[in-house]
Amino acid sequence: MSVEAKQGIAPLRIPAGLGGLLPALILIGLFFVVPVLALLLRSVTDPAPGLQNYAALLGDVTYARVFFNTFLVALVVTIVTVLVAFPVAWMLAIMPATLASVLFGIIILSMWTNLLTRTYAWMVLLQRTGVINRTLMGAGIIDQPLPLINNLTGVTIGMVYIMLPFMILPLVGTLRAIDPMTLRAAALCGASPLAAFRRILLPLSLPGIAAGGLMVFVMSLGYFVTPALLGGTSNMMLAEMIAQMIQSLLNWGLGSAAAFILLVVTMALYALQLRLVGVRRSTGGA
Amino acid sequence: MKLIFAGILAGLMASTAAKADEMVFTSWGGTTQEAQTKSWAEPFTASSGIKVLQDGPTDYGKLKAMVDAKNVTWDVVDVEMDFAIKAAKDGLLEPIDFAVVPKADLDPRFSNENAVGSFYYSFVLAWNKGAVSGEPAGWADMFDTKKFPGKRTFYKWSAPGVIEIALLADGVPADKLYPLDLDRAFKKLDTIKSDIVWWAGGAESQQLIASGEAAFGQLWNGRVFALQKDGADVGVSWNQNLTAADVLVVPKGAKNKDAAMKFLATATSPTGQAKFAEASGYAPINTKAKAEMPADVVKGLPDAHVESQINLDMNYWAEHRDEIAKRWYAWQAK
Numbered sequence: 001m002s003v004e005a006k007q008g009i010a011p012l013r014i015p016a017g018l019g020g021l022l023p024a025l026i027l028i029g030l031f032f033v034v035p036v037l038a039l040l041l042r043s044v045t046d047p048a049p050g051l052q053n054y055a056a057l058l059g060d061v062t063y064a065r066v067f068f069n070t071f072l073v074a075l076v077v078t079i080v081t082v083l084v085a086f087p088v089a090w091m092l093a094i095m096p097a098t099l100a101s102v103l104f105g106i107i108i109l110s111m112w113t114n115l116l117t118r119t120y121a122w123m124v125l126l127q128r129t130g131v132i133n134r135t136l137m138g139a140g141i142i143d144q145p146l147p148l149i150n151n152l153t154g155v156t157i158g159m160v161y162i163m164l165p166f167m168i169l170p171l172v173g174t175l176r177a178i179d180p181m182t183l184r185a186a187a188l189c190g191a192s193p194l195a196a197f198r199r200i201l202l203p204l205s206l207p208g209i210a211a212g213g214l215m216v217f218v219m220s221l222g223y224f225v226t227p228a229l230l231g232g233t234s235n236m237m238l239a240e241m242i243a244q245m246i247q248s249l250l251n252w253g254l255g256s257a258a259a260f261i262l263l264v265v266t267m268a269l270y271a272l273q274l275r276l277v278g279v280r281r282s283t284g285g286a
Numbered sequence: 287m288k289l290i291f292a293g294i295l296a297g298l299m300a301s302t303a304a305k306a307d308e309m310v311f312t313s314w315g316g317t318t319q320e321a322q323t324k325s326w327a328e329p330f331t332a333s334s335g336i337k338v339l340q341d342g343p344t345d346y347g348k349l350k351a352m353v354d355a356k357n358v359t360w361d362v363v364d365v366e367m368d369f370a371i372k373a374a375k376d377g378l379l380e381p382i383d384f385a386v387v388p389k390a391d392l393d394p395r396f397s398n399e400n401a402v403g404s405f406y407y408s409f410v411l412a413w414n415k416g417a418v419s420g421e422p423a424g425w426a427d428m429f430d431t432k433k434f435p436g437k438r439t440f441y442k443w444s445a446p447g448v449i450e451i452a453l454l455a456d457g458v459p460a461d462k463l464y465p466l467d468l469d470r471a472f473k474k475l476d477t478i479k480s481d482i483v484w485w486a487g488g489a490e491s492q493q494l495i496a497s498g499e500a501a502f503g504q505l506w507n508g509r510v511f512a513l514q515k516d517g518a519d520v521g522v523s524w525n526q527n528l529t530a531a532d533v534l535v536v537p538k539g540a541k542n543k544d545a546a547m548k549f550l551a552t553a554t555s556p557t558g559q560a561k562f563a564e565a566s567g568y569a570p571i572n573t574k575a576k577a578e579m580p581a582d583v584v585k586g587l588p589d590a591h592v593e594s595q596i597n598l599d600m601n602y603w604a605e606h607r608d609e610i611a612k613r614w615y616a617w618q619a620k
Contacts, residue, residue: 062615062616062619062620065620069619129497129499232484234618247348249611250346250347252350
C-alpha cells in the first residue's frame with residue numbers, strides 16, 4: 001500500500017499481473033467506455049452539431065422540474081433509509097452471531113427477489129383499495145383512503161425498502177468495528193444514553209453512514225421501475241424521462257444529453273464517496 | 287480465456303436474427319400477441335413452412351436503432367398507426383408489396399403504402415359497477431366529479447385519445463376536433479387532474495377498473511371485453527367511441543422481407559382477421575372478415591357501434607406527434 005501511495009502522480013508503470021486483468025479491461029472498454037463515448041458524441045451531434053440539446057435541457061422549466069424531482073426523491077429516500085437502517089444495523093451488530101446471520105439471510109434474500117415483483121407487491125399494499133387502506137378503514141381509524149401511491153410517499157416507501165440492504169450491510173460492518181466498551185466508558189463517565197449515542201456512537205459510525213448513504217443516493221438517482229409504478233406523473237424522475245425520449249419520442253440527441261448529465265453527476269458523487277470514505281478511514285481508523 | 291471470449295462474441299452476434307426459413311414477428315406481448323400467434327403465425331407456419339419467431343414488446347427506439355445500424359432483426363412489427371405514418375416519413379419502413387398482400391378488402395382507413403392494418407380498436411368508457419352509482423353516459427361525465435366522484439383512469443402516454451376526450455367533454459363537436467385546441471384540452475383536463483390515475487399498459491387498466499381502484503376510465507375495448515368475459519362487474523359506454531388502429535409494418539432492411547410480405551397476407555386475410563377478432567375483441571381491418579365470425583362476437587366489436595363512432599385523426603397526430611408530446615409531458619409533470 002505504501003508503495004502505491006509514494007508513486008502518486010508518477011508516470012504510469014504497468015504493474016505486474018495486469019495481463020490477467022486484460023480481458024476485464026477489454027470488456028469494460030468495449031461495453032462501457034465505447035457506448036458512453038458514443039452517447040456523448042450523439043448528444044452534441046444529433047440532430048445537428050452543437051450544444052443545443054444541453055441548452056434545451058437546462059433552459060426548460062419542465063426538464064428543470066424533472067431534475068429537481070430526481071434529486072429530491074434521491075435525497076428523501078437516502079435520509080429515510082439511514083433512519084430506518086441505523087437501528088436495524090445496530091441490532092444486528094450487537095445480537096448473538098447465530099441469530100444475526102439468520103436475519104442477514106432474510107435481508108439478503110429480499111435482494112434476490114425480482115425487483116418488479118417486489119414493487120407490484122407494494123402496489124397491492126398501498127393502493128386505495130389495498131391491504132393497508134382497507135385494514136385502517138375496517139378498523140374505523142380513517143374514513144377516506146390515505147393517498148399512499150402515485151405520489152412521493154409511494155415512491156419513498158418502495159425505494160427505501162429496496163435500498164435498505166445497501167445501507168444496512170456497510171453500516172453493520174462499521175458498527176461491529178466499534179468497541180462496545182467505548183459506550184460503557186461513556187456511561188461510566190455519566191453520559192446519558194442519548195449523549196452517548198450523539199457523541200460516541202454516531203461520530204464513530206459516520207464512515208458507514210457516509211458510504212451507505214452515498215451509495216443509496218447514487219443508485220436512487222438512476223432509478224426507473226419503482227418511481228414509474230409507485231409515483232405519479234408529477235414525480236417523474238430523470239431515468240423515466242430519458243426512456244421516454246429514447247423509446248417513444250425518438251429524440252436521441254436530447255435523451256443522450258440527459259443521460260450524460262446524469263452520468264457526470266453520478267461520477268462526481270462517486271468520486272466524493274471515494275474521497276470521503278478514504279479520508280475518514282485514514283483519520284478515524286485505529 | 288480466448289475461447290470464452292469468442293463464445294460470448296458469437297453469442298452476441300447471433301442474437302435473434304432469423305434463418306432463411308424463419309422470420310421474426312414483434313408485438314406488444316400479453317393476450318394480444320397470444321391471439322396474434324394463434325390466429326396468424328401458427329396457420330402461416332402450417333401452410334408455408336416458415337417458422338415465426340415471437341419477440342417483443344414493440345419498442346420504437348429499438349426499431350430505429352436497428353434500421354440505423356443496418357442490422358434489422360425484426361421482420362414484421364405491430365405498431366400504432368400514427369407512429370407508422372411518421373416512421374414511413376423518416377424512411378424507417380419498407381413499402382408493402384401489394385402484389386403479395388391482397389389490398390381490395392382492406393379497410394382503407396387503416397392501410398397505406400407502408401403499413402397494413404393489424405386490428406382496430408375503440409377507446410370506450412368503462413366503469414366498475416360496484417364503485418359507481420348510476421351509469422355514466424359519455425365522456426362529459428368523466429369530468430363531472432360531483433355527479434361521479436372517484437378516481438378516473440386515462441392512458442398515460444402522449445397518444446391519440448385523451449386530448450380528444452377532453453375536447454368532446456368540453457362541448458367541441460366531433461367534426462370540429464381537428465386541428466386540436468391544446469390549450470382548451472389541457473384547461474379541461476386541469477379540472478380533474480388530481481382525480482386522474484394513469485394507466486401505462488392494458489393489464490394495468492384492467493386491474494385498476496376491476497379492483498375499483500379507479501371507478502371508471504378510458505379503456506381499449508378489447509380489455510373491457512376480456513374483463514367482462516372473466517365475469518368482472520364492469521359497465522361500458524360506446525357513446526362517442528374513438529377508433530384508432532395498430533398496423534403491421536416491415537422495418538427498412540428487414541432480412542426476411544419476402545416471408546414478411548407473405549405473413550402480412552395471412553394476417554390480413556378474412557380468416558386471419560376473423561380468428562384474431564374472435565380471440566381479442568378487437569375489430570378486423572378486412573371487410574370480409576365479419577362473414578366468418580359468429581354473430582354474438584360481431585355484436586361486441588367497435589363495428590357494431592359506428593353510429594356514435596369518431597375516428598381519431600392519425601395523419602394529424604403523425605404530423606404533430608412531437609409538439610403534442612412535449613406539451614403533454616410538461617403538463618403531466620406539473
